[in-house]
Amino acid sequence: MNGFAAYKQRLIAVSRQAGVREATIQSTIPFLSLNERVIRLDRAQPGGVNNPNAIPPFAPYRREHVTADLIRRGQARFRNNWAQLSAIERRYGVEPQVLMAIYGHETSYGAVTGGFDLLDALATLAYEGRRRDLFEGEFVAALQLVDKGTPRSRLKGSWAGATGYPQFMPSTVLRLATDGDGDGRANIWSSELDGLASIAAYLRDAGWKPNVHWGIPVRVPSSLNRAAIVTRVTAPRCEAVYRRHSQWKTFAEWRALGVQAVGRTIPDAEMATLLEPDGPNATAYLLTTNYRAILDYNCSNFYALSVGLLADAIAG
Incomplete structure (x- = not known):
């Protein structure tokens, strides 16, 4: 813990250098806690310590992520929000069923967005050091979200730092979070339409080609x-x-x-x-090239395939 306490001084320096407000720094960084569970989860990932990156068969993954329940709930949302989804498609050119499939895959349509304190998790991952540059940058981005008015209490998410309905990293929230419901705010934590529009903005930014199936x-x-x-x-x-x-x-x-x-x-x-x-x-x-845009969201063939297949099932 002493090592983590010393590391917080580095986070203060990095945050100041990035222009984060001093009030935000002092109200957050001194109170950060090292999360040992985050470290254990990170080390259990493929490519981590003592974990060979073997490729299992696709069928079990597909059964887990393209389920009858996800299809049914996705179809209901697809029907009920068709007018708004069509408007998002006109704006971004992305098939709305793909947006719905990513939303379903990432958070079970908003039911599972993660309960980890984002700043603690990101600081822990940066301190661990395996991908320090990445997570220090994301930690600073999370502070910048606070600077821009995001309540500290809203910054919850996965152990790896993803947050909100689209499960964006903080830097992606800053860059691509989008107002989809027309209220003038991009709230990816409680507005489904903002979350879906933000996914569309992400895929367009990743090179999505309109009118081409995945x-x-x-x-x-x-x-x-x-x-x-x-x-x-x-x-x-x-x-x-x-x-x-x-x-x-x-x-x-x-x-x-x-x-x-x-x-x-x-x-x-x-x-x-x-x-x-x-x-x-x-x-x-x-x-097609649009499959590559889905891979940009999560660089896993099993992920991208299951998103595409779930999207097809949602569209019916």
């Missing part, structure tokens, strides 16, 4: 030469996630290779990449 399930012929479609591009981030994607080809080119859509299709000229999450001869998907 992807489609496909059947892949046993004759497909997978060695010939291996990607030659090294992703600048989330390399292991993107390494599982094939080269980009148009849908017409995929069809010429014998890949067949299951259900809906995408336009012949649309570019797509092939992902077989469980390897050959199992489930397979052709994914």
Whole structure:
């Protein structure tokens, strides 16, 4: 604890350097507490201490995150808020069912937003040091939210620092939180429409292309030469996630290779990449650039696939 007490002095210096008001600094940083549970949870993550990053099968993850209950509740919200969701789509160009699916996936439609004190959690993660630069920056951003009028008591969230209905990190709240209900405030903690509009703003910022579906399930012929479609591009981030994607080809080119859509299709000229999450001869998907926008939200193929599939089920 003595080490954490000394570290608070660094947080004070960093916050002052970022221009945080002295009153905000003095009312928060001296009273921060080290959260040992946050440290345990962080070290249990894939890539953390003594935790190999093995890839499990997709089906159990899908069963957990694309449930009948999430579909039913998402469909009800989708119907009841259709006029407002349509307005958000006109404003941002993002499919409203994808917004609803992310909202459902992240917080079970607002039911589970996290009860950790955000400033304690972020300070703890910064002190731990595994990703100090990231979490120091997010801690300062949280103080800047307080400076801008967000009540300290509202800053609750996940152990990793995500908050509100969209589960944004504080820096993302500062940058992209959006008024979706027309009351002049961007309140992602208690306004569903603000949360949904903020997710739309995020996806547009991540490169969402209007009028393009995220992807489609496909059947892949046993004759497909997978060695010939291996990607030659090294992703600048989330390399292991993107390494599982094939080269980009148009849908017409995929069809010429014998890949067949299951259900809906995408336009012949649309570019797509092939992902077989469980390897050959199992489930397979052709994914558009908008799938990449979902990956920007959470860089996990299982996450992005389950969001897309939940969105399709919500839209019916």
